[in-house]
Amino acid sequence: MTVAEYERKFSDLSRFAHHLVDTEVKKSRRFRNGLRPEIRNVLSGQGLATLAETYERAEEVAASLAMDVPKQREEQKSTVGKTNISLRLERPT
Numbered sequence: 001m002t003v004a005e006y007e008r009k010f011s012d013l014s015r016f017a018h019h020l021v022d023t024e025v026k027k028s029r030r031f032r033n034g035l036r037p038e039i040r041n042v043l044s045g046q047g048l049a050t051l052a053e054t055y056e057r058a059e060e061v062a063a064s065l066a067m068d069v070p071k072q073r074e075e076q077k078s079t080v081g082k083t084n085i086s087l088r089l090e091r092p093t
Helices: 003-020 022-035 037-043 051-079
Strands: none
Touching: 003 022, 003 051, 022 037, 022 051, 037 051
């Protein structure tokens, strides 16, 4: 699920639990806690006070992570087919 899809779902569902998201700080915290761990970890400790700030920053982080994926795949491709040879020396018996 993308950050935008999650934000839409979060907004729709928050109508049913208004007491859990009745302030901007609560909305921001709840939204952040529902994000994928790799995004949530980057956002933790940034002091984002509103849902809009948190959403915007989460989109930036998700985009950055998506840019890193092709790099990782390219690195994996460059090692495919290369053999890692290790020699094991046996002691004479």
